[in-house]
Amino acid sequence: MSSRRTFIAVAARRRARILPIAALIAAVAAQVAAQELPAFRKGQWQFERTIDDGSGAPQKVSLRKCTNPSDDMKRQNAMLSSSGCKVTPAVRSGATYSYSAQCRLQGVSVDSRSVLTAEGDGAYRLVVDSLEDGRKKREVLVARRVGDC
Numbered sequence: 001m002s003s004r005r006t007f008i009a010v011a012a013r014r015r016a017r018i019l020p021i022a023a024l025i026a027a028v029a030a031q032v033a034a035q036e037l038p039a040f041r042k043g044q045w046q047f048e049r050t051i052d053d054g055s056g057a058p059q060k061v062s063l064r065k066c067t068n069p070s071d072d073m074k075r076q077n078a079m080l081s082s083s084g085c086k087v088t089p090a091v092r093s094g095a096t097y098s099y100s101a102q103c104r105l106q107g108v109s110v111d112s113r114s115v116l117t118a119e120g121d122g123a124y125r126l127v128v129d130s131l132e133d134g135r136k137k138r139e140v141l142v143a144r145r146v147g148d149c
Helices: 003-036 069-080
Strands: 043-052 059-067 091-093 096-105 108-118 123-132 135-147
Touching: 059 069
Parallel strands: none
Antiparallel strands: 043 059, 043 135, 091 096, 096 108, 108 123, 123 135
């Protein structure tokens, strides 16, 4: 196998491992958000997620869907109740909510610090700085309601 193919295969395996863990970290953030943040409006939402684990170019994931983020957060909250994550209470300052979490996910120890900034009921920004088995990672999620369904 050529070195380029080997690199691509290794990168694909790394993405396959990182994205599920990142999604679970975002779900931890949602657990706090479901309990503490203002309700978000149902509609067509655009989600832009950037994940930087320091190993190269940040991974970018974009999704547009008709949803109610508040309901999504409640569903994720129910899923996390059995995961064993320990989340600190959110500290609110205006529209900014800060909290941390400690989890063991898929055999990986994850400590994270999250800052969520709500922009009314139609947008929010979430920045999660985490340490996964000694490796630093930053995830930025920008969510914005873009219209009706």
